[in-house]
Amino acid sequence: MRRVVITxxxxxxxxxxxxxxxxAAMREGRCGIGPLQFRDVERLAVKIGAQVQGYDPExxxxxxxxxxxxxxxxxxxxxxxxxxxxxGLEFTGALADRSGVVLGTSGGGLTTQDENYRAVYEEGxxxxxxxxxxxxxxxxxxxxxxxxxxxxxxxxxxxxxxASSNHAMGQAFQMVRSGLCTAMxxxxxxxxxxxxxxxxxxxxxxxxxxxCRPFSATRNGMVQGEGGGVFxxxxxxHAKARGAEILAEVLGFAMTSDAADIVMPSKQGAARAIxxxxxxxxxxxxxxxxxxxxxxxTAANDKTECAAVADVFGRHADRLMISSTKSMxxxxxxxxxxxxxxxxxxxxxxxxxxPTIGYEEPDPECALDVVPNEAREASVDVVLSNAFAxxxxxxxxxxxxx
Amino acid sequence: xxxxxxRKVIEIIAEQAMLEPSDVTLxxxxxxxxxDSLGLVEAIFAIEEAFDISIPFNANDxxxxxxxxxxxxxxxxxxEKLIAEQKG
Numbered sequence: 001m002r003r004v005v006i007t008x009x010x011x012x013x014x015x016x017x018x019x020x021x022x023x024a025a026m027r028e029g030r031c032g033i034g035p036l037q038f039r040d041v042e043r044l045a046v047k048i049g050a051q052v053q054g055y056d057p058e059x060x061x062x063x064x065x066x067x068x069x070x071x072x073x074x075x076x077x078x079x080x081x082x083x084x085x086x087x088g089l090e091f092t093g094a095l096a097d098r099s100g101v102v103l104g105t106s107g108g109g110l111t112t113q114d115e116n117y118r119a120v121y122e123e124g125x126x127x128x129x130x131x132x133x134x135x136x137x138x139x140x141x142x143x144x145x146x147x148x149x150x151x152x153x154x155x156x157x158x159x160x161x162x163a164s165s166n167h168a169m170g171q172a173f174q175m176v177r178s179g180l181c182t183a184m185x186x187x188x189x190x191x192x193x194x195x196x197x198x199x200x201x202x203x204x205x206x207x208x209x210x211x212c213r214p215f216s217a218t219r220n221g222m223v224q225g226e227g228g229g230v231f232x233x234x235x236x237x238h239a240k241a242r243g244a245e246i247l248a249e250v251l252g253f254a255m256t257s258d259a260a261d262i263v264m265p266s267k268q269g270a271a272r273a274i275x276x277x278x279x280x281x282x283x284x285x286x287x288x289x290x291x292x293x294x295x296x297x298t299a300a301n302d303k304t305e306c307a308a309v310a311d312v313f314g315r316h317a318d319r320l321m322i323s324s325t326k327s328m329x330x331x332x333x334x335x336x337x338x339x340x341x342x343x344x345x346x347x348x349x350x351x352x353x354x355p356t357i358g359y360e361e362p363d364p365e366c367a368l369d370v371v372p373n374e375a376r377e378a379s380v381d382v383v384l385s386n387a388f389a390x391x392x393x394x395x396x397x398x399x400x401x402x
Numbered sequence: 403x404x405x406x407x408x409r410k411v412i413e414i415i416a417e418q419a420m421l422e423p424s425d426v427t428l429x430x431x432x433x434x435x436x437x438d439s440l441g442l443v444e445a446i447f448a449i450e451e452a453f454d455i456s457i458p459f460n461a462n463d464x465x466x467x468x469x470x471x472x473x474x475x476x477x478x479x480x481x482e483k484l485i486a487e488q489k490g
Contacts, residue, residue, distance in 0.1 A: 045456075203443075203447065204443065204461065205443050205446075205459055205460055205461040205462075206460075206461050206462055208462075219462070220460055220462050220463060221460060221462045262440075263440055264438075264439075264440070298462050299462040299463055300462070
């Protein structure tokens, strides 16, 4: 088994259009949630979300590219460019053949679907753009990343709703660890903030109309976000040999299924995934200093997640920190675990724990140190990133310092 | 009007609970009928569609919503009020 390290990171999300911008926002506890701005928003009951601000696609991509790149693909490419530049890797020859892309997404090209359904159903048009299919397909982002960087090994897309990114990064981790690949570009991307995307979520009645307040007794639901995060996972020996800067080591990963309910989370399923990641990495639970929570701000998730953490860690649960950065960047659905991994890397490298903002009142059912409202300086050795999806599919990653 | 609303609401709730309308009384609670939170969201959607109204209901914390779902009687009363407000 090979050791796996992270040698590149990139992102575009509601908190920033690069890793440094995003980490600065997390340190400041800045909120990226605001009034949604897109066509027909006035017909929604939920009018807030975390949109990527100040981003002009035409400043980054040319017209031919934009004909093929849905917003979720644009996010993946922007994040991948930053990650690959940081890693310093060039994919040629055997390295290209032994490297691939695994990205998570839930909705894929949902904006493209929304626009084209509108054209044919609402506007009665009988002709759509020839590239609708290659633009909306869920694997479009992974494919375009493979094409731009000449990644010729295994590439695919993982769709497990809110756990997509963690499942994707878990696959990448296992592929490098097993020796199948030398490097993997991995993470996730999502762009669901369009009329149809939000309308569908609205129906479930779990969305907040004012703010995302994870773990706070006053929480009243989740808030959707958009964006992407991409990382380079690399064989440690390969990274060391070329003198690469190592951001963190991926120590362990586990996935479980609740096998219970399509939307209600299970404490047992979550706890088995957390315990599984520790076991996979051979990590003593006392070494875990920080958990980036799934922390959606719904009643169901937050109390189940806290109970699962308490179950796994016992007395140590009171000594570790757990925060939900969704309070700042919203729930990026299939892209969320990737952006949240940045908070994990910041905790390990910079000794800064991102806060749970919007925290107003303690909830006895979430009685853990949720790092309320203000970032905290702390030295941590091992961190976890939780993701628990609709459908009861759970994926937890463990990261450590090298 | 009132009888019609009551009959229709009971019909929808019975359908959701997979029971006969005669098995649903005004005193029944969603819990006693075996309707969980997701079932409640679905029943509320059906009621909104049937009466063309919008019901304020947050599945995160049903008891905090303005709409009282503690019994069939309270649901009927809430719907009558909303119909009067929204269709009156």
